[in-house]
Amino acid sequence: MSQNRQKPRQLPTGKAVSGKIGDVLAGIRVPDLPYPAGKLEADAVSDWRPLLLSCWNEQRDERVTHVLRSVHLIWSSKQVNAAYIADRIMDVFLKTSGLHPDLSQRIARLRFFFAWRMNLDGAQTFSDTIISWLDSLQEWRGWSNTGGRSARVLLDQLDALIIAVSGSFETGTIEPVEQFCQQWQDDLARRNAQVGKLRARLLETEQGAARQRRADQTARALIGRALQGRKLPPAISKFILDHWYRLLKQAIWQDGVDGEACRHGSKLLEWLVWVGDPSLSDQDRNRLYHVGEQIGDRILDVWQRTFRLPLAAGTLDGIEEVMVARLRGEPAELHDALASSQAFAWDGAWLGFTGADVGAVKEVEGEWFVEGEGRSEQRRYFFALLEDTAEILWTNGAGVKQGVQPWAEFKAACDKGSLRPLPRLTPFGQVLSETVELLAKVSGKQRRQRELAAEQARIRAEALRQERAQAEAARRAEEEAREAELARQRAVAEQQRLEDERLEQERLLREQTLIAQKQVDGIQLGGWIVVAPDQDGDEPVRLKLAVRINASRKLVFVDRLGLNRREYRDEALVEGVLRGQVRVLDSSAEFDDALSRVVGRIRVGRN
Secondary structure, eight states: OGGGOOOOOOOOOTTTTHHHHHHHHHHOOOTTSOOOSSOOOGGGSOOOHHHHHHHHHTTOOSOHHHHHHHSOOOOOHHHHHHHHHHHHHHHHHHHHSOSOHHHHHHHHTTHHHHHHHHHHHGGGGSOHHHHHHHHGGGGGTTOOOOSSHHHHHHHHHHHHHHHHHHHHHHHTSSHHHHHHHHHHHHHHHHHHHHHHHHHHHHHHHHHHHHHHHHHHHHHHHHHHHHHTTOEEOHHHHHHIIIIIHHHHHHHHHHHOTTSHHHHHHHHHHHHHHHHHOHHHHTTOHHHHHHHHHHHHHHHHHHHHHHHSSOOOTTTTHHHHHHHHHHHHTOOOOOEESSSOTTTSOOOGGGGGOOOOOHHHHHHHTTOEEEESSGGGOEEEEEEEEETTTTEEEEEOSSSOEEEEEEHHHHHHHHHHTSEEEOOOOOOHHHHHHHHHHHHHHHHHHHHHHHHHHHHHHHHHHTTTTOHHHHHHHHHHHHHHHHHHHHHHHHHHHHHHHHHHHHHHHHHHHHHHHHHHHHHHHTOOTTOEEEEOOSSTTOOOEEEEEEEEETTTTEEEEEOTTSOSOEEEEHHHHHHHHHHTSEEETTTHHHHHHHHHHHHHHHHHHHO
16 A cells, blocks of 8 residues: 555654643633633542543544533533643544545544543653554545445454544553554554555456457457448358457457458458448459459468467358359348347447557556545545556555546546545644644743733732832833744744745756756757766767657667667756756757856855
8 A cells, every 4th residue: 555655754753742732731721611710629620531431432523622511510621621632633634634534534533532641641642653553544545435345444443443442441541542553553564565466466457358358349349340331141240240250359469450460350351241242242243253262261361370270160151152152143131230239339439549648647647536525535546557448447555446447538537627636645643743833822822921911910019119110020021022023023034035045946946957858858869969977087978869768768879880879768867967967969058058047046046
């Protein structure tokens, strides 16, 4: 399931957010939540573990804070804040995770467990083991609730999560959940070890099946085109549909449509139709005699070369009887060659088959796509394009086939919007870090406001005795706040400047790369390049393009004598042009001017 992974990002661990979570648990206050009126004794606080365990076992989707408000019990400020933090984290995860709604919703029910543990352990609730497990859920980005066996595997594992979390509630420890997370990771490693073999086996099987479909459909199209609207003797029609169809399919499968066996088979198909249809052959009796003498031997020869076996004795008896009757001028019994389209289905489009655009395929191959909305959405992975039939092989990302789809239908669905790329996922660690960071800022702001209010109250109490001290203290507090704001604004401005500079440098580098790529793409056969020497004192080497291999994106250069052969991959040559080791003679002046402008803009951006 390696296709399911995104490029890893450096995310904070549980230790990195521990201090901030502790501050939020102790200091944040949210309107309309059931905070106690004052400081409570330990024995006055209600035990919420049975309530949260009941919600978890029932797999309820409501918020923890809503549950607390729904019962008339006394909760501590820490309990209320733990419930709010758990709700906030899981609400953000539901909206931004990018996982299937059914999956993200089941994971979001962990809010009951996290609220309970944060009240006891604070930030230690989010251990590295749990965060790593939650981040690994990105491996299931392509999961859809299809009801199939592969979809049921994940649901069974999530059912085991219910048991593990219930065990943690009952034992009062976090160990059952951490053991579940570790077992999940071990199972994932074993599953990933098998995925490579499954993908290779599936691709080989489907490529063979696609080749068979191409041969079958093309043979049907050739026969359907030849027999459509024709009235032929039943013996000829039967031979074509029962025997010659098999030959054409085998010939196309072996050597393709342009192979010698297919060409001979198609020609003999035309002869059989021409001989059997009096409206075609009665006009040229001499040719009829000529074809009648050769057609039997030709059929036997092509059959022998295609199947490496002789045609069964007596197979041509019906055709020979028709030939004798035709040569004698006897009227032939004619019937519709194709009695109905259902009896022999064919599609003439296969005769003009064209493959998919290679560049367009590379842009989307290996990407995830989603169809549908909400809980009914279905996700699929663009595993490979079956070139023989221009069909997309869809999988679940783990080597399990989900179907094939013609490339044209895929493009139409994308243009229509019914099939769209899967958005980028947000790992749980990032959700945790960003949410706690935001709540920490709110908590810090509230704490500062409370401290300021206390200070102001103290100053007012001292106003009668120390009016001047009160004014000075207020001035200092105001000055500190202003300096802090100025410092924050300067930091924000500096951060923005650095980010703008980085973006500008990346843009200029992309421009430089595009110029180099355009220059490399513009090298025609016979075009010259100059390669800088590897050692000082050597002369630059002039080479000209001899061969361009599009399939492997290689360019082969030789010197003036056709010797000293060198091969470059497209991207390696572009890199050489960017570093100045390679210069394309045809457009080097234009590239040097463009490169000078880009370098100039980089220097200006740095200044």
